[in-house]
């Protein structure tokens with residue numbers, strides 16, 4: 001068992017590790033305030049105890065002398081704290097100016113807060129649900145919220161700010177330490193509703209090479225590189241759909257094991273009759289309806305969730321239209337989710353191609369994902385370039 005002394009020497013017992021340029025200033029200000037107030041706390045308590053002893057009542061007839069005031073003493077106990085507070089102000093103000101002035105050469109990452117997850121978008125257009133940054137490279141996070149007030153807090157970087165609807169705020173930092181493998185924690189620190197406590201993620205601080213790999217991966221979610229063999233493969237839609245289910249935050253409201261969450265479970269969703277509570281009079285969707293109808297229904301549920309409300313649920317799902325806008329390659333990501341939904345606990349559906357098929361070997365089939373629709377491939381080719389690469393990103397600098 002760790003004893004208190006060893007624990008006290010770890011980063012996390014008192015303060016988290018100092019992993020950014022801001023940490024040193026913030027901790028210094030904190031230590032100064034703690035030291036000064038601690039000193040006066042001890043001083044006041046000790047003097048008070050001494051006086052309690054020294055001036056205790058000794059006989060029943062003790063009388064208190066009449067003291068109205070003491071001018072020198074009053075000047076001292078006013079002036080000394082005022083001077084100390086002015087010092088605190090300057091330490092704080094100087095730190096705040098620095099905290100609030102991002103460098104101009106920083107990498108800009110767009111952060112969107114949405115009940116109940118964060119999403120990070122990089123200059124290459126890719127998005128992820130955890131934040132990737134490169135060691136020693138300054139980063140500005142532009143913060144937005146699509147619904148209510150959230151806040152983003154990264155204790156190891158000593159920085160935090162609100163995400164405010166209809167407004168952009170920002171924070172910046174230079175990560176100075178590589179993170180542990182599972183990253184430094186990142187939290188929402190404004191109570192934002194039922195699943196606020198699940199609104200957390202991590203920041204991974206990577207070296208140059210790992211960062212480039214992570215950027216390539218977020219830019220092209222369809223392709224994956226095996227770190228050990230160096231081989232690339234196309235991720236089968238069933239598997240990609242599961243990843244997106246986690247990354248896009250569907251997981252915070254939809255279960256896949258049949259239990260009820262904020263939204264209906266996805267287990268057996270495909271081709272099980274759905275009754276609607278709103279708008280009134282909407283005909284139920286039947287198991288016997290065509291595949292095309294079912295796909296259209298799921299697409300509508302994601303892009304325009306308020307159009308129809310499933311019986312027993314309320315209109316709580318945010319629209320994901322901006323993330324699956326019907327242009328390549330985002331439309332294919334939505335198809336991957338639909339394929340995944342079809343596969344969950346369902347006897348009406350078997351994925352078209354075995355997951356281990358060599359069809360998914362991206363080195364053998366570099367042009368495009370085996371499950372892209374022909375229209376999608378055409379659209380990408382029309383936009384110029386091989387389908388596989390065009391699907392990767394607007395910019396190819398990280399490929």
Ligand SMILES: [Cu+2]
Pocket residue numbers: 113116149150151188189190191192196199
């Ligand atoms: Cu939140």
